[in-house]
Amino acid sequence: MCKLRGERDLAEGGLDVTKGREILPANVIAKHYDLTLEPDFKKLTYEGTVVIDLEVAEDSESISLNTLELDIHSTKVLSGETTISSSPELSYHEATQTTKIAFDKQLSKGSKAQLEMKFTGQLNDKMAGFYRSTYKNTDGSEGVLATTQMEATDARRAFPCFDEPSLKAEFTITLIADKHLTCLSNMDVASETEIHSEMSGATKKVVKFNKSPPMSTYLLAFIVGELNYIETDKFRLPIRVYAPPNQEIEHGQFSLELAARTLEFYEKTFDSAFPLPKMDMVAIPDFAAGAMENWGLITYRVVDILFDEKTSGASVKERVAEVVQHELAHQWFGNLVTMDFWDGLWLNEGFATWMSWYSCNIFYPEWKVWQSYVIDTLQGALSLDSLRSSHPIEVPVKRADEVNQIFDAISYSKGSCVLRMISKYLGEDIFMEGIRRYLKKHAYGNTQTTDLWAALSDASGKDVSSVMDIWTKHVGYPVITVTENESEKSINVKQNRLLRTADVKPEEDTVLYPVFLGLRTKDGVDESLVLSKREENFKVPDLDFFKLNADHSGIYRTSYTPVRLEKLGKAARDGLLSVEDRAGMLADAGALAASGYQKTSGVLNLLKGFDGEKEFVVWNELISRLGAIQSAWIFEDQKVRDALETFQRDLVSEKAHEKGWEFKEGDDHVEQQFKGMLFGAAGMSGDKTVIEAAKDMFAKFSKGDKSAIHPNIRGSVFGMALKYGGKEEYDVILDTYRNSKNSDECNTALRSLGRARSPELIKKTLTLPFGGEVKEQDVYLPLAALRTHPEGIEQLYGWMTDNWEELTKKFPAGLSMLGTIVSICTSSFTSQAALDRIQAFFTDKNTKGFDQSLAQSSDAIRAKSAWLARDRDDVKDWAYKAKTIKAEL
Known part of the structure; x- marks a missing residue:
């Protein structure tokens, strides 16, 4: 059978397939890594040496571990003072990203061994592994820093390792860098010395960090670059926020103070001390996700950690608070206690999502976040899970390339909804007692979902697994x-x-x-x-x-x-x-x-x-x-679409005028968002008074008065300028993206551009992703707003098909960005004919790595097509009746 042949191929690649997963064999166990790295910012490479202390669990004549895009120069296998092999036979298995090291002498069960490998890696531009991130200095020059993103399976891209969550080990990291650069890792600095670098001929510093507790490879982090920082002494351990020199480091103050309060709160809530000696949080200019919970060294998109009250709105503040508290919750749930494999991802992400809402509600009760939860987290979960192509919370994961596709609304949102449901069922106090028992029992270890249910059952006296397994093991x-x-x-x-x-x-x-x-x-x-x-x-x-x-x-x-x-x-x-x-x-x-x-x-x-x-x-x-x-209804009869827009305007205008769009000192957090939302909804549906107000603000903004548009309505004003304006307005907003010093304002400008509808401006927007000025982390931003009008949806799809080869080169399928782009460029269609066209395009394409995104887009189109078939006439009749009623009034 084909399956047996596949299993044999995998075994030849050094993988164990007996558990239905492609995992490394358990013949040796990594206990400690001594990793030394020296980046070269001119060549955009780095030299590395890793020495891995191993326990031999079975008599062994080979060792298999993960590597990806590494040039391995030398390999030694030692046992005590004996060299088992100084030049073992290496074979690489591309499909499973494993290197198998075979040697003649046998490692005996129960003995200890060392594996030493020297290698060169690329400081790549894929935002994965050990990669480069760039930024513009004030003098126009380009700054470069080297940083990491290991989750889910990219530690292997940084150094040879046993890259699975259950294979925890201790790490001692050493970084060699130019003397003026900052070096960071998960732990604090043990020593700093100087050497004469053979690689560059210059005197460099050698920064050695203290040994870490046992941890998974995906949580390892190290950063080398020019960084400024601020710190606080409001927690028992040092907390710092770092950012590149082109950013205003003072804008990290909100996140810094929140982190101190949150760590203290989590220590008490979990009855568990944060076990590392410090907490660093770093703004990274190129970052694929929102943030990453690396133990003791959390990395963030700039916009998700730096916050300026004067130039950003209330919703941005809430997002920053949510992200910071989410990542800090991971320091316990994910880092201290880790799922044993990726099908338990929800244990990490569901809990961190729930905990960020829980703690945010305690810190900022006036934000009323549990109300927002109903329209945000819950609806996100219910929306995705109503598709046939959804997946269970505990989703079977077999291969490395499947992992990135499950970082979605099921693992995060539905996972957190299940926890909210069980916390209500048990009572919050009992639920938290169960969490404390879970963390105590499994600290520094790995778990499965059953371990969480057991702890909650122990605390509550109820059979939690019989109730909750049904929710986590089934789709829908x-x-x-x-x-x-x-x-x-x-x-x-x-x-x-x-x-x-x-x-x-x-x-x-x-x-x-x-x-x-x-x-x-x-x-x-x-x-x-x-x-x-x-x-x-x-x-x-x-x-x-x-x-x-x-x-x-x-x-x-x-x-x-x-x-x-x-x-x-x-x-x-x-x-x-x-x-x-x-x-x-x-x-x-x-x-x-x-x-x-x-x-x-x-x-x-x-x-x-x-x-x-x-x-x-x-x-x-x-x-x-x-x-x-x-x-x-976006491709339907224009009269019906106009009637829906009129309906929205009639619905919201009175309320928008009543609330107004002046933001006063006394407006609370929710009121600010309320005013902003009504203003945007009224203006984008044609309210003339609101549109005139927006045009007036935009005119002042265009002439240099950057305070003319309040941050709470910046996106709405830009949107109206583009919907009701032309090239002049477009150029002002594009110029704002290019020159603003505020990352939130930059993002808002870039996100708005797709609202322009003229063929010339749509074409201009579609040149941005590959034009060299939009960072790869942001390529989806100018695309998304093109989905707000039929012309944009059609052009988006054409752009994707025309540039498919370049897209697949730029965004490897194993990373998540390609799936995001495919979803944006396909999911807004509403007819079976459009779906047939999409399926025909992908018939001869390899969809590995984004097949789930494509299936979910297809389901969304089918759903809209069926909806229209049922209710097209119903809505048309409603529209005509609504007009008649209005005429009679």
């Missing part, structure tokens, strides 16, 4: 259909799998979830009701008012009858529903219309009933749901 979630029985004062609730494509097959609807119903009535919330069967009847004290999934902490949608929805709309106006209830109800109604459970016209009428709403989060969801309808 249910829709709960509610019908009412007046005579018996009861409701019937029935669960079925929900798919956005509305084509669930019987074999896809076999899983029965334990659904926490959270029944809200006038008497309060009954958290004890659980639906574990296909359907069941429950008594309700008063059928006049009830609602399931109180505060929307459950992972499901609820489908009510039109009559009940109307009653719930009235209950919302009467103040009987919480903010989370109101926002979640709108989200469910919109999603269920898209999935064929309700008519879209009914949702539009429901949205109209919320025009008296007073809360930001509800308005945010209302505008998002309307936006989802507009996106599905």
Whole structure:
């Protein structure tokens, strides 16, 4: 069979395939790495030596470890004083990224050995492994720093290693660099000496760091470059924020102070001291993700750690706080205790996501983040998980190239939603006690999901795994259909799998979830009701008012009858529903219309009933749901599209004018975002007063008054300038991107450019990704806004197909950026014909590394096509009726 042949090939590459994973054989165990690296910024290479102390677990005549794009010069295998081999036979297996070292003498079980390798690596531009990051100095020259990104499987790109999360070892890092450069690693400095470098002929410094605790290779980090820093003494250990010299280091103050408070809070909450001697946080100019939790040396995108109150808005502050607290939570959940393999990624990311919301709520209660959670984290999870091409939270991972595709809304958002659900089920105090027991028992070790369930069961006395395994091991979630029985004062609730494509097959609807119903009535919330069967009847004290999934902490949608929805709309106006209830109800109604459970016209009428709403989060969801309808109808009849835009304008304008767009000293965090959102929604839907105000601000901004546009509405003003303007406005915004010293303003400008609709300006936007001035970390930013209009969607796809060869060279499939670009360039289409065109293009392409992104895009298109087929006439009729009503008024 083909499978057996594949297994034999893998075995020849030195891998163990007995556990259904392509993993390294366990014949030797790495205990300690002594790694020395010397980067050369002129050649953009580095010289390295690694000495790995090994314990021999089985009689061995070979050692297999991971390497990628390394030039290995020499290899020695030693056992005590004996050289086993000074020139062993090396064979490289490209598919599995392994080097097999074979030697004649045998290493005996129970003995100790050393593997020494000298090698050269590239300071690559892929934002992976040990790579180079560049920035512009104030004098126009280019600065370079060398930094790392090892997660998920790129430590092997930096040095030869046993690159799997369960293969923890201690590390002693030594960096050799020019004397004026800063050298950082996970640990603090043990010594600093000088040597005469043979490589450069100059006197250099040798910075040796103290030995680390046992840790996974993906958490290793080292940085060499010109860096400034600020520090605080408000925690028992030193905390510093570093940034390159082209950045205002003072803008790291917010993150610095937050880190000190957060580390102290986490130590108390987890009853576990942060075990490293310091915490450094570094702004990196080229960074593929948002941040990386390297133990004791967290790296960030510049925009996710540096924050200036004067030039950035409230939403940016919240994002920075969330990212900092997320990465610091990882220092325990992920770093101290690590999943044993990548199918347990959710243990890291789900918990860090939940913990960032939990701690943010305690630090900044006025931000009301648990309200935002309902429209942000929960909706992100439910949206992706309603596609057939989603995956379970515990997703089987077999190969290295599959790992990057699971850093998505399932591992992060659905994972955190499961933890929120279980914390509510057990009670927060008991949940946290379980977390403390988990961390104590498994410190410096590796775990599986069952270990977390065992700790929570131990703390609560409940069988947690029997409830939660169903949620983590299966893809998808249910829709709960509610019908009412007046005579018996009861409701019937029935669960079925929900798919956005509305084509669930019987074999896809076999899983029965334990659904926490959270029944809200006038008497309060009954958290004890659980639906574990296909359907069941429950008594309700008063059928006049009830609602399931109180505060929307459950992972499901609820489908009510039109009559009940109307009653719930009235209950919302009467103040009987919480903010989370109101926002979640709108989200469910919109999603269920898209999935064929309700008519879209009914949702539009429901949205109209919320025009008296007073809360930001509800308005945010209302505008998002309307936006989802507009996106599905983007290629439809212009009259219908105009009617949807008019509907949005009529809905939001009065509220936008009432709130205004002047930002006052007394405006709290939520109010600032509320004003900004309403201003943008009104203006982008054609409100003339708002558009004039935006034009006036933009005119002043164009003449040099950079304070004319408040940061909370910068994106909206830029968007209106591009939608209703032309080349002149485009050039001002492009110039802002090129010359602004503020990374947030740069990003906003770049993100806005795609809103320009003229063929000439679309073409100009599409030259930016490969034009040399946009960093590779940001190539998706100018592309995303092109999806806001039909012309842009078509041109985006054409750009992708025309440049496919260059894209695949620039963004290797094993990294995540190619999948992001494929998704942006394909997912906004709405017809089967468009999907056929996309599938024809990829028929003869190798989709390894982004096949999941492509499948999810395809599912999203199918879902919109089916939605339009069902409700195209329904929305058209609604539009004409709406116009008639307006004319009569």
